[in-house]
Amino acid sequence: MGTSVSSLRVDVGLLELAAAEAFRYLEGLPERPVSIRATDAELRKLLGGPLPQRPSNGKLVLGDLVAGVDAGLVPSGNGRYFGYVVGGTLPVAMAADWLTAAWDQNCIVHDGSPATAVVEEICGEWLVDLCQLRPGTSVAFTPACTHADLLGLTVARHTVLARAGWDVAERGLAGAPPVTVLINESIHAAVVRPLQLLGLGGSIRTLPVDSEGRIREDALDEAIAAATGGPLIVCGHIGEINTGGADRLRVLADRTHAAGGWLHLDAAFGMWAAASPRLRHTLADGIELADSIGTDAHKALNVPYDCGIAFIADKQAHQAAFPLSADYLHLDPSQRHPVQWGIEVSRRARVFPLWAALRTLGKDGVAELIDRLCGHARRFADLLAQEPGVKIVNDVAYNQVLAVFEHPHEHPDTHTRQVAAVLQQQGEAWAAVSRWQDRVVLRISVANWATTDEDVERAAAALTAAHRELLP
Numbered sequence: 265m266g267t268s269v270s271s272l273r274v275d276v277g278l279l280e281l282a283a284a285e286a287f288r289y290l291e292g293l294p295e296r297p298v299s300i301r302a303t304d305a306e307l308r309k310l311l312g313g314p315l316p317q318r319p320s321n322g323k324l325v326l327g328d329l330v331a332g333v334d335a336g337l338v339p340s341g342n343g344r345y346f347g348y349v350v351g352g353t354l355p356v357a358m359a360a361d362w363l364t365a366a367w368d369q370n371c372i373v374h375d376g377s378p379a380t381a382v383v384e385e386i387c388g389e390w391l392v393d394l395c396q397l398r399p400g401t402s403v404a405f406t407p408a409c410t411h412a413d414l415l416g417l418t419v420a421r422h423t424v425l426a427r428a429g430w431d432v433a434e435r436g437l438a439g440a441p442p443v444t445v446l447i448n449e450s451i452h453a454a455v456v457r458p459l460q461l462l463g464l465g466g467s468i469r470t471l472p473v474d475s476e477g478r479i480r481e482d483a484l485d486e487a488i489a490a491a492t493g494g495p496l497i498v499c500g501h502i503g504e505i506n507t508g509g510a511d512r513l514r515v516l517a518d519r520t521h522a523a524g525g526w527l528h529l530d531a532a533f534g535m536w537a538a539a540s541p542r543l544r545h546t547l548a549d550g551i552e553l554a555d556s557i558g559t560d561a562h563k564a565l566n567v568p569y570d571c572g573i574a575f576i577a578d579k580q581a582h583q584a585a586f587p588l589s590a591d592y593l594h595l596d597p598s599q600r601h602p603v604q605w606g607i608e609v610s611r612r613a614r615v616f617p618l619w620a621a622l623r624t625l626g627k628d629g630v631a632e633l634i635d636r637l638c639g640h641a642r643r644f645a646d647l648l649a650q651e652p653g654v655k656i657v658n659d660v661a662y663n664q665v666l667a668v669f670e671h672p673h674e675h676p677d678t679h680t681r682q683v684a685a686v687l688q689q690q691g692e693a694w695a696a697v698s699r700w701q702d703r704v705v706l707r708i709s710v711a712n713w714a715t716t717d718e719d720v721e722r723a724a725a726a727l728t729a730a731h732r733e734l735l736p
């Protein structure tokens with residue numbers, strides 16, 4: 265039997281078509297309106313209908329997919345998209361992601377994909393060095409920061425209960441000593457949800473914060489005193505979802521550890537401040553004192569979805585919380601078996617795009633990327649603040665800008681919502697409203713490597729124009 269392209273199982277033409285469509289999309293991104301253009305009904309019309317009975321041609325199906333989703337794609341890769349906190353994708357990471365799909369590795373155990381196991385070890389070491397965490401910190405790669413928080417909090421729960429003589433993995437929570445969980449009042453839902461999944465929903469006490477979203481020290485001291493030495497977990501953050509601010513990490517760590525507790529940090533996009541010599545001392549000072557941290561590579565680090573990362577300072581505690589007995593798995597203790605360090609069993613080798621991003625950027629490149637995002641945020645805030653009636657309500661110390669738009673007759677909440685609606689319709693830039701300390705704010709998140717000075721100027725001009733248009 266001869267080998268020709270047509271006899272290969274892989275239809276090269278199909279992949280070439282996909283690549284051509286991807287180039288067309290990416291090249292068109294800067295000109296695409298930064299808005300949402302399709303209704304669900306329109307998308308259903310193009311993509312729905314009953315599932316066909318008979319097989320179809322792959323190329324035709326791919327064409328239908330491209331045509332069907334187009335108007336419903338959010339152009340989050342455009343440098344003028346500032347919605348939520350999403351980030352873009354570095355070209356080298358995207359390229360590595362395509363290869364990851366082609367390689368289709370399942371990395372349950374070392375033998376399932378030695379390359380994945382070793383690259384996970386390497387990336388773990390690089391990240392601990394880059395962010396100057398405690399040497400020997402254990403690292404796991406998860407679908408997202410929410411899962412990284414779940415992982416960190418699972419180890420937290422296991423460890424604080426083990427210290428009280430209770431093995432929660434063996435015995436469950438019924439009859440266990442009560443755990444006190446203290447969380448920053450403005451912490452992300454990605455921390456609350458895992459606590460609920462872990463059966464700790466009823467143990468949560470929220471701690472009041474100051475104007476920048478930092479846990480108040482007096483409230484922390486009082487709550488720790490009330491916990492009277494029992495199992496204790498404290499959750500703080502770097503990169504508050506609205507302001508981008510961070511807790512006073514040294515204070516949290518000192519008080520938590522003095523009481524025998526565990527400190528977990530949610531740092532979905534704030535983590536990377538630790539890699540910037542300019543930002544580390546203001547936002548991430550003391551990060552190495554945390555017992556666990558959840559973060560994302562798919563936001564500010566600009567790696568494609570999905571890539572969350574969990575850091576657990578004590579590797580033994582990490583392993584103890586994830587007992588695994590499966591006779592059919594070959595778990596040579598001298599090798600890394602990804603299944604031992606996380607919740608997922610089968611999964612993709614999400615670490616390859618991360619490796620490509622880190623190796624390309626280097627330490628200086630990561631710091632430069634994060635500093636650049638923050639520089640854009642500051643410039644954005646400065647441009648908006650020059651406009652009468654526009655107030656910046658957060659300390660723009662990281663990548664987030666919160667703006668309030670004032671109107672002579674309307675409530676600022678109403679006017680700010682209207683400014684956002686006009687911006688979103690016009691398609692020059694995109695940002696959305698959020699709530700911060702009882703007021704409506706327009707939240708601008710600069711998280712995309714592709715954003716340029718010109719993008720910031722155009723977006724700020726579009727916002728001020730929307731504001732003026734609505735004035736009497």
Ligand SMILES: *Cc1c(COP(=O)(O)O)cnc(C)c1O
Pocket residue numbers: 349407408409410411452454455503504505530531532533560572
């Ligand atoms: C996005 C975000 C999360 C959740 O991360 P996912 O990757 O969406 O799971 C948690 N905390 C903060 C501060 C975030 O911005």
